[in-house]
Amino acid sequence: MKAVVTGGAGFIGSHLCDYLIAHGHEVTVLDDLSTGSESNLEQVAQNTSFELVKGSILDQSLVSDVIAGSDTVFHLAAAVGVHTIVDNPLRSLHTNLHGTENVVEAAVSHGARFMVASTSEVYGKNDADGLTEDADRVLGSPLKSRWSYAAAKGLDELVAHIYGEQSGIPCVITRFFNIVGPRQTGRYGMVVPRFVSQALNNEPITVYGEGTQRRCFGSVFDIIPAVVRLMDTPAAYNKAVNLGGQEEVSIKGLADRVLELTGSSSEISYVSYADAYGKGYEDMQRRMPDTTLANRLIDYAPQRDLNDIIT
Ligand code: NAD
Known part of the structure; x- marks a missing residue:
């Protein structure tokens, strides 16, 4: 795999980089280091198959240059964190929506399959027993104070879906539920x-x-292999898939x-x-994920409690 990981210097992205490099893939990270850091990439920084490009997903030509020549894009870069979102709703909406458009457009124009990181926040205030991926649950009852984040991620899913359908290029949408692990601050x-x-x-x-x-916390070490497996699973293409813990x-x-x-x-x-x-x-x-779909697609069974x- 010649992979690009946007947001690869962040918490989840850096674990994905470790995993991909350990499995013999080439990895280029695009990250503006706004919430991520180079120290998260210590494990892979010296590897000849690894490169870090410092820059923003809002820079359309940079995004295109970085993605050219890759075959897989994992899009994790986003404005995250409650304070970022609540204090700067429009800025985070702009980053999360236009940044994703740039990344998905570049992936499709260079023929690279892509994954877009979404979130349980798209379920708004819905607190059903186990949240299934049914479309009618999404943004049914928006969470006002984090609306910009939830709305941008909901629209990101739509952008990924439309580009995936129209281009026929494999695309996977992962809805993460409270993922935790080392390097999360x-x-x-x-x-x-x-x-x-x-x-x-x-x-x-x-x-x-x-x-x-x-809440139901999921380990990053259970999530990363699941993300990579979903990319290799045609039945998962153009679907949104919940990933999280069970306790x-x-x-x-x-x-x-x-x-x-x-x-x-x-x-x-x-x-x-x-x-x-x-x-x-x-x-x-x-906030409790129903992971039946992930179980069915990739035998997803989190190991860490x-x-x-x-x-
Ligand atoms: P993180 O803040 O550690 O990672 C986000 C990364 O994106 C950072 O390295 C940051 O510097 C980078 N970034 C932000 N804006 C950028 C821009 N304009 N250009 C380039 N890079 C930029 O957060 P995380 O928890 O690792 O989240 C990764 C992804 O997973 C995000 O898309 C987030 O919305 C999603 N997610 C995470 C969780 C969770 O529980 N951690 C839950 C739901 C969804």
């Missing part, structure tokens, strides 16, 4: 690294809201688990959403 609001760092530093663990909101936990339950596993004596401190993110911020109560993910 708490800086942009990600809850697991934030809780672990607070526990290890004996600082109060800050639970936003009442802590009753429920549901409340955020208060997560804080308790982090305290137990780190042996920390930190207190739990409750912070209102308004204090954490500003007035009017909303969060969804439940919440304790593995935290430790």
